[in-house]
Amino acid sequence: MPDSSLKAVLDPKSIAIIGASDNPNKIGGRPLVYLSRFGYRGKVYPINPKRTETLGYKTYPALRDLPETPEVAIVAVPGDAALAAVDECADLGVKAVVLMSSGFGESDPVGGKEKERRMVERVRAKGTRIIGPNSQGLANFGTGAILSFSTMYLEAEPADGPVAVLSQSGAMAVVPYGLMRQRGIGVRHSHATGNDCDVTVSELAAAVVEDPEVKLLLLYLESIPDPENLAEVARIARERDLPVIALKSGRTAAGQAAASSHTGALANEDRVVDAFLEHHGIWRVRDTAGLVDAAELYLKGWRPKGRRLVAISNSGAVCVMSADAASMAGMPMAKLADETRAELGRILPSFATTTNPIDITAALLTNSRLFGDILPVIAKDPAADAFVIGVPVAGVGYDVDAFARDTATFAALTGKPLVVAAPQPNVMARFKAEGLPVFTTETQAVDALNQYISHLELMNRAKTHRADAPFVAKPRDRASASSTPVMLNEADSLALAQSHGLPVVAHRLCRSAEECVEALQAIGGPVAVKGCSADIAHKSELGLVRLGLNTPEEVTDAWHGMERIIRDSGKRFDGVIVAAMRKGRREMIIGAHRDPVFGPVVMVGDGGKYVEALPDLRLLLPPFSADEVAEALARLRIAPVLGGVRGEPPMDLAALSEAVAAVGRLMMDPAAKIVSLDLNPVLVGSAGEGCAIVDAVIFRESANDTMGNK
Structure with missing residues (x-):
């Protein structure tokens, strides 16, 4: 509360x-x-x-x-x-x-x-x-409590409404306010918290979001020092089905430096911010326009069931560009039913297009009823989830008032999201007068529609996944993240992973050449032999990895060579690991660390030696399920390869997802005391063949840190 x-x-x-x-x-x-x-x-x-x-x-x-x-x-x-x-x-x-x-x-x-x-x-x-x-101050136009000195409220006449804007910056509390007022949208709250020395913007937002009159919450953030409060905002918003849109600045190093000098707050690591906001169903935008562009759609209360789009215009070019914009946004063009196309063909002239997108052509100039006649036909087709209406040229000779009325009736009849693209101010005004969301270009219209639908999908996922598992950042996460961690050797790292249900390759830690031979006989060749030291994280550069060994002589020679290398380097010699050689279709990576602000963060992505040069990764914040991991894997660039291409079978993404979910549980286990974890590579086979962790590096809290965190 x-x-x-x-x-x-x-x-x-x-x-x-x-x-x-x-x-x-x-x-x-x-x-x-x-x-x-x-x-x-x-x-x-x-x-x-x-x-x-x-x-x-x-x-x-x-x-x-x-x-x-x-x-x-x-x-x-x-x-x-x-x-x-x-x-x-x-x-x-x-x-x-x-x-x-x-x-x-x-x-x-x-x-x-x-x-x-x-x-x-x-x-x-x-x-x-x-x-x-x-602080520039706070403004509640629902009560008249305007504790602010902003000039904006003199420039843009206030009107109470369903939108709340909260910001750490004074300017960014009132710029979205002004843009909303230009659109005729009322704003109830416009608050700037300044340096956030006590009450943070997130804590204040948790109070604002309980206002039953607020239907859309806009946030401008330069830092997130208190994720627990922002998580609470998201929880209340999910219960109210209230969309939250955030502009978090400081995406770049230059932006982070500027944010620090502006508010005196530390900037947060950008990829983790993305993961945190996604985890809680908060839509992140790149700029100020993104905060307000889709506002009218959110306030309509539409609840689309899918992403299939129908485009209608009196311009063939606009039809093509609408289809391009939809494709770029990942919105498939709906395939209209044969009976719909046949009925449209009886209404439209023979040179019009009845496939989707629907080109009415310039015939609209001579027959203004075409628009109103085809919309009821399209309304009956179940294929469409949303609509874009393009009117690039109209005015004298066109019954624009009828177009706007017919479109509003159509939107009410379908109950589905609808946007209008109309670059002419007089045409735009008539559609706006009917309460329709209007944009200058078809690309802007489709992008706003895509944001709205994608955000609802994100909110639904968060509502499903977060129902019984709210995120709470713990003070010990912050303490351990700033401590000096202790690295486990690979054998201890693999043992810890295996004890928490992770699929670790068959292996043995050997403390003599004789034990290496016994391990070879027990595991069966060929095997990999690796030097083991809690002082060495990267073994291959020192010649501490040998692959494909089959004979007692080979593993004995590997033992002696690796013992000499490690002892000559002045590092601790913990023995040698003999491990089964495993094959896989793809090398993946699973990593995790304890962020000083957000707590445990888990990474999954394309692995192997090029992971830093060609990063293809997704971050997740525990708690999360294997299903959420699968959703994250589907958004990797290599997702088509993982799913099987050119006749190849799909890879075992179910096993990989379960392994990542197990890492999430491990990072949340206070007894494990893990600060960071690196599992690379994780070999993934075809569906049903599982996956195997062949290398692990884990850092834990030191004994002194552990005592301090109790």
């Missing part, structure tokens, strides 16, 4: 503005203007010792002079005065402070962050929460 202080900051009964100004264009004056203009019904207490009235409000010299303790206070004074004001708020029992003042961690990553830490420590002990510092 969200902190009661956060509920108060979203809907406060009383607000104090410390540093109130009579200039409506200053930080201490703008919130007073907004609270008056946008219908706030609570009590407002400006504080400024130099005046008795500010912008029509009675003004008080100090917080202690107020007739009551306000629920929330805005702090809009600089430097040490801001710290003193925050401390006074805590002393008097103010529930939450919106700290707009700057000069903290965003400008001084060391001293500024330490100043933030001490401030939070003092006020949290007294029950007060801090939004900020360096």
Whole structure:
């Protein structure tokens, strides 16, 4: 449940503005203007010792002079005065402070962050929460509680609506807001949390997402220091069937450096962020446009059953480009039934196209009823899951109003997603007036449709998989990830993997040449012989791997040679591993590590010696099932090869998926104390032949770290 202080900051009964100004264009004056203009019904207490009235409000010299303790206070004074004001708020029992003042961690990553830490420590002990510092403020247009100094609310007139925007950045709290208002979409929440020294954007979002009027949540993130709170946002959103779209900046090294200097927060490793958001059903977009482009589709409440598309246009070129866009997006063009095509043929002129995409041709100019006549026919065909209507040229001579009405009726009749591409502003306006999502080009329309459908699919997968297994990042994950791990030798690594149900190749650890001969006789040749040392991770470079040995003399010679190499290098000599030679159709890799923020992360992908040069990998965050692994494998570039090509049988992806799922369980086992794991190669045979781990490197917490984490 969200902190009661956060509920108060979203809907406060009383607000104090410390540093109130009579200039409506200053930080201490703008919130007073907004609270008056946008219908706030609570009590407002400006504080400024130099005046008795500010912008029509009675003004008080100090917080202690107020007739009551306000629920929330805005702090809009600089430097040490801001710290003193925050401390006074805590002393008097103010529930939450919106700290707009700057000069903290965003400008001084060391001293500024330490100043933030001490401030939070003092006020949290007294029950007060801090939004900020360096916060542009919060705005709830449902209650009129506009605790913000953003100019955007003067430029784009507010209207309460179903969208919430939360951001660590002030600009990115209001830019999506402005774009939504340009589209005529109302926004209820627009919040900027700034440096997140106490209340993070994710924690505030967990309170916002419980607002029953919110139907779409947009997030801008520069870091995710508290994945447990974002996981809670996702959990509540799944229960409410509420889509969450996130723009996480810092995809590149340059972007991560900029994010760190902007908010004073550490950037997260990008591939892990992708995996985390996917795990929880949150759709990640690349830019600001991605946050808003498909908004109208989300708000329609459509629930498509598939991805098959039907395109209709009065332009053959638009038909072709719609088909291209659909193909690029992975949306197959629906095959219409023969009876549908026959009926369309009786309506359309002979030179029109009745296959999908459907080209009405320029005949629409002379017969405006063509559009309305064919739509009911298409509506009866069950093949389509979604529609794109392209109207590249219309206007004088065309009954555009009828086109728009007929399209709206058609959308209501089918109950399926529908987008319109219309580049002419006057044509676009008429379709918008009917409540239809309209885009300038067919590619934009199809891309928005694809995002919407793909996001619903992601949400459904997350709802299915996460029902009984919510993700929670544990403090010990963060402690162990920053510790100095200890590497196990290969024999111990293989033994640990095998004890947790992983398919390890038959092998023996031998501590003498005689034991090597016995292992050869027990396992049967040919065998692989590998030097074993807890000090050596990469053996082949040192000549510590010999393959295809068949005789006692060969394994004896390998023993002596490897013992000499390891001892001469000054490393620990733990013996020699004699292992069965296994064949496989493909070398795969399974890896895992304990991320300092997100906890256990498991990797699966194409393996072998080129894994770093030609990476083809997917990341998963435990807990996950073998079915989820199979879904991840299907998204690898080599997926067609794994499935069997040119007459080859499919590979044993079921066995590989079970092995990856076992690694996920192993990484979640607190007794295993694993920091990282590398299984490469994992040999995968044809379906039914299983897979085998032939090499393993595992790092565990050291004994000292383990004691510290108890």
